Amino acid sequence: SAVISQKPSRDICQRGTSLTIQCQVDSQVTMMFWYRQQPGQSLTLIATANQGSEATYESGFVIDKFPISRPNLTFSTLTVSNMSPEDSSIYLCSALGGALLGAFFGQGTRLTVV
Amino acid sequence: KQEVTQIPAALSVPEGENLVLNCSFTDSAIYNLQWFRQDPGKGLTSLLLIQSSQREQTSGRLNASLDKSSGRSTLYIAASQPGDSATYLCAVIKAAGNKLTFGGGTRVLVKP
Numbered sequence: 001s002a003v004i005s006q007k008p009s010r011d012i013c014q015r016g017t018s019l020t021i022q023c024q025v026d027s028q029v030t031m032m033f034w035y036r037q038q039p040g041q042s043l044t045l046i047a048t049a050n051q052g053s054e055a056t057y058e059s060g061f062v063i064d065k066f067p068i069s070r071p072n073l074t075f076s077t078l079t080v081s082n083m084s085p086e087d088s089s090i091y092l093c094s095a096l097g098g099a100l101l102g103a104f105f106g107q108g109t110r111l112t113v114v
Numbered sequence: 115k116q117e118v119t120q121i122p123a124a125l126s127v128p129e130g131e132n133l134v135l136n137c138s139f140t141d142s143a144i145y146n147l148q149w150f151r152q153d154p155g156k157g158l159t160s161l162l163l164i165q166s167s168q169r170e171q172t173s174g175r176l177n178a179s180l181d182k183s184s185g186r187s188t189l190y191i192a193a194s195q196p197g198d199s200a201t202y203l204c205a206v207i208k209a210a211g212n213k214l215t216f217g218g219g220t221r222v223l224v225k226p
Contacts, residue, residue, distance in 0.1 A: 042203065043158075099145075102146060102160060102207075103214055104160055
């Protein structure tokens, strides 16, 4: 099965700053996704990271707040911009490994905004 | 719009007891269903994937069944151990290459 390396694993950030989270997949994948998981909640999809084009954002999420890059088929970044305490969550990247593998996830980034 | 529900939200059992976790979905036109485990503050680990044409999948003490017509999947964990304590999430994909729709998860505590 494929592996995603996600970093940082955790960070504590000041209000008003930005944090960029990176995900590196050990094989080429077509689809990559970014999720947010607020405390005690299930996963909420932020956007689909498209290689070579702009990401597709879900309702309630905008590019100015969560810019995403996908320069190739193995790498993506998510930036959380102008952070506030409400952005404190776990952020997870995911990729689809095909019909037999399904989805797999990075280790998550635990973000605390103070 | 697909909705995925997991009941109960939390479950506590003594060690050795079998676990039964339920997942229901509203749209039976799915591509596959996947069960994940999540430890606190961590990412998701895939446990089992059931393709739409399959009825069940097994891996060690884990067995997952799928009944598309009734919109249900069940994850069985035999002879539970304290190390099985975690949150278990199910997710469905409508079509190949599509995004996952997650249930709310079941938080499991296995008491020694």
